[in-house]
Amino acid sequence: MKTIVEKVDINNPDNKIVEKAASILQKGGLVAFPTETVYGLGANGLDAKACRKIYLAKGRPSDNPLILHIAGLEQLKQIVSKIPEAAQKAMEAFWPGPLTIIFPKADCVPKEITGGFETVAVRFPSNQIARKIIEASGLPIAAPSANSSGKPSPTRASHVEYDLAGIIDCIIDGGPTEVGLESTILDTTGKKPVLLRPGAITKEMLEEVLGEIEIDPAILKKPDKNSAPKAPGMKYIHYSPKAEITLVKGDLKKVIEKINLLTEKEQKQGKKVGIIATEQTKDYYTAGVVLNIGDRTRPETVGANLFKILRKTDFLGLEVVYSEVFEEIGEGAAIMNRLTKAAGYHVIEV
Ligand code: TXA
Ligand code: MG
Numbered sequence: 001m002k003t004i005v006e007k008v009d010i011n012n013p014d015n016k017i018v019e020k021a022a023s024i025l026q027k028g029g030l031v032a033f034p035t036e037t038v039y040g041l042g043a044n045g046l047d048a049k050a051c052r053k054i055y056l057a058k059g060r061p062s063d064n065p066l067i068l069h070i071a072g073l074e075q076l077k078q079i080v081s082k083i084p085e086a087a088q089k090a091m092e093a094f095w096p097g098p099l100t101i102i103f104p105k106a107d108c109v110p111k112e113i114t115g116g117f118e119t120v121a122v123r124f125p126s127n128q129i130a131r132k133i134i135e136a137s138g139l140p141i142a143a144p145s146a147n148s149s150g151k152p153s154p155t156r157a158s159h160v161e162y163d164l165a166g167i168i169d170c171i172i173d174g175g176p177t178e179v180g181l182e183s184t185i186l187d188t189t190g191k192k193p194v195l196l197r198p199g200a201i202t203k204e205m206l207e208e209v210l211g212e213i214e215i216d217p218a219i220l221k222k223p224d225k226n227s228a229p230k231a232p233g234m235k236y237i238h239y240s241p242k243a244e245i246t247l248v249k250g251d252l253k254k255v256i257e258k259i260n261l262l263t264e265k266e267q268k269q270g271k272k273v274g275i276i277a278t279e280q281t282k283d284y285y286t287a288g289v290v291l292n293i294g295d296r297t298r299p300e301t302v303g304a305n306l307f308k309i310l311r312k313t314d315f316l317g318l319e320v321v322y323s324e325v326f327e328e329i330g331e332g333a334a335i336m337n338r339l340t341k342a343a344g345y346h347v348i349e350v
Pocket of ligand 2: 144145153233
């Protein structure tokens with residue numbers, strides 16, 4: 001299959017291209033498009049056959065449910081059977097935006113979307129291109145991140161092309177995504193709201209609106225047989241580049257010393273070594289390929305660059321990567337969640 005790639009200006013999306021993308025979706029095809037978080041791989045969310053194509057294209061396990069994307073609140077009533085109070089408050093505060101909410105599902109939502117659950121994940125994105133395409137299609141659009149399963153989520157159209165060219169119908173290139181981390185997931189179907197995946201809408205922001213919320217324990221530690229994450233996608237190996245990644249935690253000065261030592265040691269053994277550093281620390285490394293992930297005082301810059309840097313470690317053919325860590329408050333919690341998984345939970349303390 002030849003994959004059509006179309007460039008679109010986020011500030012002034014070309015209607016003809018939007019219509020073309022919507023028409024492919026209406027006919028049961030797959031279109032990758034930008035959202036404010038990461039690129040999504042869209043299909044008609046009410047068409048089980050179209051959704052099965054998503055699983056095939058990504059190589060995604062069939063028990064991992066998809067998020068339905070909407071472009072207005074009228075669409076929500078069609079796909080959920082109830083709007084819990086916590087959901088209503090969260091929607092009012094954070095939609096449109098990088099927050100996914102779990103609702104009890106309506107009958108029309110196929111089991112292919114929900115992985116057999118009685119609940120459905122819904123997101124109203126703020127990205128103008130995403131909104132226009134969803135609106136023009138008139139459909140709820142199922143869209144997981146547009147990467148091959150297991151690879152870091154795509155934050156550029158080029159990432160999508162690398163993983164999925166020749167496999168999907170169309171890629172809409174709207175430039176780099178703003179947030180760079182997948183949406184926060186909040187489950188509102190139980191007694192208390194539960195955070196299932198941290199993101200740019202932080203726990204602190206949610207608690208300001210909802211009061212105290214619970215955190216799915218699987219976010220904080222390596223899931224095992226006794227702690228299956230409530231968001232099935234959180235149990236899979238994710239964000240994993242080819243290099244072996246190790247996080248080095250502790251006083252920043254000691255971290256730099258340790259990484260310099262380890263890098264020299266690995267290089268002596270002929271390994272190609274990379275270092276994930278920051279604006280503040282990048283000049284203190286004495287060997288290895290230094291990758292600047294962003295500014296420590298502005299975690300949003302680190303979030304925006306994280307997946308690009310992980311993919312870059314592959315393009316550079318790095319075999320061993322050492323990374324600094326970040327404070328787990330605000331967006332830092334989401335950054336550390338993704339980084340820790342990418343490192344296969346391999347952390348050294350100094
Ligand atoms: O930012 C995002 O959320 C991006 C963009 C494209 O919107 N999408 C995304 O989708 O990250 P995906 O498929 O990569 O991640 C969806 C996550 C998975 O961990 C999945 O298990 C969880 O949402 N999920 C979906 N439906 C669920 C449900 N009914 N209950 C619990 N978790 C659910
Ligand atoms: Mg994903």
